[in-house]
Amino acid sequence: MAKREGRSGRGWVVGFYLPFPHPAVSLDEVSVTLGGLTILDSVSLSAPRGAVTGLIGPNGAGKTTVFNVLSGFVRPDSGSVSLGGRALRRVRPHDLTRHGVARTLQGVGLFPTLTVLQNVTLGARARHGFFADSWGSPWADREAATVRETARARLSELGIGEEADRLPGELPYPVQKRVALARSLMCDPSVILLDEPAGGISAADMADLGSLVRSWVPERTVLLVEHHMELVMEVCDFIWVLDAGRVIAHGTPDEVRRDPAVLSAYLGEPA
Ligand SMILES: Nc1ncnc2c1ncn2[C@@H]1O[C@H](COP(=O)(O)OP(=O)(O)OP(=O)(O)O)[C@@H](O)[C@H]1O
Ligand SMILES: [Mg+2]
Missing domain, CATH: 3.40.50.300 (P-loop containing nucleotide triphosphate hydrolases)
Structure with missing residues (x-):
């Protein structure tokens, strides 16, 4: 040893x-x-x-x-x-x-009032910053669409693609754990x-x-x-x-x- x-x-x-x-x-x-x-x-x-x-x-x-x-x-x-x-x-x-580095929390740590898709997109790194995001610039809109697409892909990879529009509280605990995993993978x-x-x-x-x-x-x-x-x-x-x-x-x-x-x-x- x-x-x-x-x-x-x-x-x-x-x-x-x-x-x-x-x-x-x-x-x-x-x-x-x-x-x-x-x-x-x-x-x-x-x-x-x-x-x-x-x-x-x-x-x-x-x-x-x-x-x-x-x-x-x-x-x-x-x-x-x-x-x-x-x-x-x-x-x-x-x-x-x-x-x-990405981290998952002990438990699930999902936001209960956001959908699964919204929770997962939070794991992405914003590239255009606060002002571009707040003013809805075309770059920010395009980035947001790409992030949503990636989030859907991550959910599908984990076999829970069909849960994207549900709230975490509507899902069984093991599925919530997968959502948390999907979120951690968003920043690659x-x-x-x-x-x-x-x-x-x-x-x-x-x-x-x-x-x-x-x-x-x-x-x-x-x-x-x-x-x-x-x-x-x-x-x-x-x-x-x-x-x-x-x-x-x-x-x-x-x-x-x-x-x-x-x-x-x-x-x-x-x-
Ligand atoms: N903020 C804090 N203030 C005081 N003590 C704390 C704090 N956070 C953790 N502890 C204590 O530190 C010790 C280690 O906690 P930690 O959560 O790291 O353990 P763990 O190995 O993850 O345990 P578990 O397997 O139960 O999750 C515990 O005794 C815990 O009560
Ligand atoms: Mg612990």
């Missing part, structure tokens, strides 16, 4: 598992305190380009906080983040698409951060989700937070394990599955 915390943020730890030498995203010794509690304690991890990397751990381990750090919603007390191989002093949520991301995409979906939907995620690599990089172990073991090339804000293990699915520290964190057995 390769457990090498420490210099992993430079990317060489996962790079150690050739053939993915450069991480698409990484955290280097990131610590986060919220409300006086240490939520992440010197966490270093990385997701190699073109692979599916899992981030697992018991409830409250800090997985969503890692995503919040990567997407700029939480500023670390110390440590650094890099996206697309570039170390960033500060990540701002509105800059994420510029860095080629090179990195996708998925926070519990399989929460509340059936075994059949989960198998489809697994195939979908695998179909994104190696063109895209995926960092997947998920509690469903079968899915994680099936789709991930590498896995990082967090427990109580610390990295306790990482490696291939087989290595992680057998790791005593992981068994202890999940089952309460002594490590």
Whole structure:
């Protein structure tokens, strides 16, 4: 079992598992305190380009906080983040698409009063800016039409094209999860951060989700937070394990599955 915390943020730890030498995203010794509690304690991890990397751990381990750090919603007390191989002093949520990063939220995070199509178009990056959009310039109108067309295509790819004009609340939960996925694909991301995409979906939907995620690599990089172990073991090339804000293990699915520290964190057995 390769457990090498420490210099992993430079990317060489996962790079150690050739053939993915450069991480698409990484955290280097990131610590986060919220409300006086240490939520992440010197966490270093990385997701190699073109692979599916899992981030697992018991409830409250800090997985969503890692995503919040990567997407700029939480500023670390110390440590650094890099996206697309570039170390960033500060990540701002509105800059994420510029860095080629998309994120889905734990749950669905759809706007209830907007149609499915409108929700999905929100994932696109506006190119003409506020004034062109507000004054309805021909460029903005053309762009809006293209965005709607792309959104319809994304919905069809996910098998929910016929739901475009419905409101999210009219749809079963698994379909809402797909709408959220469609929205995340609108900016044609090179990195996708998925926070519990399989929460509340059936075994059949989960198998489809697994195939979908695998179909994104190696063109895209995926960092997947998920509690469903079968899915994680099936789709991930590498896995990082967090427990109580610390990295306790990482490696291939087989290595992680057998790791005593992981068994202890999940089952309460002594490590
Ligand atoms: N804004 C906040 N203020 C204080 N504590 C917080 C805040 N956000 C998260 N926490 C705490 O940080 C810890 C880690 O939370 P986080 O949501 O990252 O865990 P998680 O691994 O995603 O858990 P789950 O599997 O349940 O989604 C939890 O104990 C949570 O209560
Ligand atoms: Mg979470």
